[in-house]
Amino acid sequence: MGNSDTGLLRQAGKLFRKAIYNPKIPVKTLRVHFDALLGEAILPHNMDLQTVDAGVIPADLLSPELAIGKRIILYAHGGGFISGSRKAYRSLCASLATECAARLLLPEYRLSPEYPFPTALEDLYNAYAWLLKQGNNPADIIVAGDGAGGNLALSLLHYLSDKGSPLPAAAILLSPWTDLACEGQAFLARKHPDPIHTKEILSALALQYTWQSNFKNPQVSPIHGDFSLFPPLYIQCGSKEILLDDSRALAERARAVGIPTVLDIEDGMWHLFQAIDRLTPRAHLAVKRIGAWARSGCAGGLR
Numbered sequence: 242m243g244n245s246d247t248g249l250l251r252q253a254g255k256l257f258r259k260a261i262y263n264p265k266i267p268v269k270t271l272r273v274h275f276d277a278l279l280g281e282a283i284l285p286h287n288m289d290l291q292t293v294d295a296g297v298i299p300a301d302l303l304s305p306e307l308a309i310g311k312r313i314i315l316y317a318h319g320g321g322f323i324s325g326s327r328k329a330y331r332s333l334c335a336s337l338a339t340e341c342a343a344r345l346l347l348p349e350y351r352l353s354p355e356y357p358f359p360t361a362l363e364d365l366y367n368a369y370a371w372l373l374k375q376g377n378n379p380a381d382i383i384v385a386g387d388g389a390g391g392n393l394a395l396s397l398l399h400y401l402s403d404k405g406s407p408l409p410a411a412a413i414l415l416s417p418w419t420d421l422a423c424e425g426q427a428f429l430a431r432k433h434p435d436p437i438h439t440k441e442i443l444s445a446l447a448l449q450y451t452w453q454s455n456f457k458n459p460q461v462s463p464i465h466g467d468f469s470l471f472p473p474l475y476i477q478c479g480s481k482e483i484l485l486d487d488s489r490a491l492a493e494r495a496r497a498v499g500i501p502t503v504l505d506i507e508d509g510m511w512h513l514f515q516a517i518d519r520l521t522p523r524a525h526l527a528v529k530r531i532g533a534w535a536r537s538g539c540a541g542g543l544r
Contacts, residue, residue, distance in 0.1 A: 249520055250481055253511040254436025256520075260324070262442050262449075268323055268354065275324040279516050282331030285339065290331075293346075296367025300348040301327045305339045309536070311381040312343040312543065315372060315409070317365055317397075319388030319416075319513060321446040322353045333516040336525065337413075340532025343383065346372060350393070358451035358461060365397050369409075380544040382409035383535060387513055388484070389446075391417025395463035395491070402470050403460075409472060411539035413531055416478040416512050418487060419464035421447040422456040425486030435483040437512050443483070468494050473501040473540040475531055479510030501540035505530060 260274040284290060287306035292299055316334050318325040327349050338345040350364035372382060386394035391414040401408050421443075427433055428440040447453075451461055459466030464487070474495050478488040485506070492504040507514065507527055518524035535543070 249509070250434065250436045250511055252520055253514070253517065256517065257437040257512075261437060262321055262323065262446050264445065272320075272324040272326070272352075275320055276326055276329040279329040280332065280519070282328060282335070284331060284335050288335050288339070295346060295348050295371040296364065298349050298351065298364050298368070299327075300346050300368060301331065301334070303331070303335055303338045303345040303347065305335075305342065305344070307342055308338075308344050309342040311377060312341070312383070312535075313372065313377055313381060314338065314341060314343050314345040314383045314385050314413070315365070315369055315394075316345055316347050317350065317384075317386035317390035317393040318347065319386065319390040320352070321443075322361065322389045322450040323446060324352065325390070330516070333528075336528050337385070337531065340528050341383070341535035342532070343535065354449045357449070358455065361393055362396050362400060362460060365393050366400055369397065369401070379407040380410050383411045383413060383539065383543070384409045385413035385415075386417070387415035387516075388418050389450075391415060392419060392421075392463060395419060396460045398471055399459045399463055399466040402467065408470060410544070411473045411475070411535070411542035412471070413475045413535070414477070414488075414491070415515060416482060416484045416488060417476065417491060418443070418484055419491050420456075420462045420487060421450070422462060423447070425490065427483045427486045433483050434481045435512070436481070438483045440483070464490055464494065468500055469498045471495060471498075471500045473542040475503045475505065475534050475539070477505040477507070477515070477527060477531060479512060479514050480506050480508045481510060482512040484512060501542075503534060503540070
């Protein structure tokens with residue numbers, strides 16, 4: 242890694258430090274810091290924004306001018322289950338909607354610790370059910386999310402499979418947190434280059450979301466579920482984040498049962514680099530690669 246990448250990692254670490262979990266800081270304060278980290282949303286002029294009631298929660302519906310057909314993304318934002326909001330994620334989601342040429346639904350699911358598992362997952366399921374009630378076909382829907390939101394997107398696929406409900410056409414996962422027990426090799430290493438997360442931070446967040454005895458539940462740690470019915474996956478992460486092993490393990494599990502899977506690792510990048518494009522032009526380039534995959538039909542997932 243060059244000096245410029247090292248400098249970017251340090252800058253990213255400084256930006257995230259106030260926004261990551263710290264038991265000494267009130268959760269409400271952390272939420273403010275997290276929203277400030279991702280910056281004020283500046284939507285492109287050709288992006289329509291509506292607020293809708295998606296089930297029992299409000300949601301943003303973003304519609305780019307050049308959306309193709311009926312394609313729509315259901316996006317679960319990150320934030321370690323305790324933070325994140327529609328306001329914080331509008332910029333990233335607008336970029337994703339534009340590059341994928343798709344509408345995007347961004348629900349304000351309820352957060353831990355006030356609303357522990359399974360509330361967030363049920364909120365996401367209700368948003369998916371709302372899309373179907375609006376006449377959207379599962380073959381036109383992509384589920385997506387980052388970090389804890391990536392966990393929720395994957396858990397939703399397991400939830401739908403267990404209920405015998407129709408699954409969406411594809412999934413886009415940015416650094417998904419797939420194992421809340423934090424048992425990957427990166428968590429066991431004495432040192433890791435991640436400038437943001439540590440095993441202690443993520444383990445504390447996991448216990449804000451659910452109890453430890455629940456960590457093997459596929460709807461909590463989706464790496465433990467059955468992937469045989471899953472749609473095609475696009476997994477993207479940075480090489481300098483502690484959740485890298487989660488992405489690799491997910492790709493391995495999906496490919497083992499024949500699920501078309503793209504694993505896109507951006508060298509030298511940190512967790513959620515796609516959302517902080519003021520630090521690096523590679524953020525937008527990474528989203529463009531996701532968009533190209535979606536527009537090409539998601540390896541046969543979209544009709």
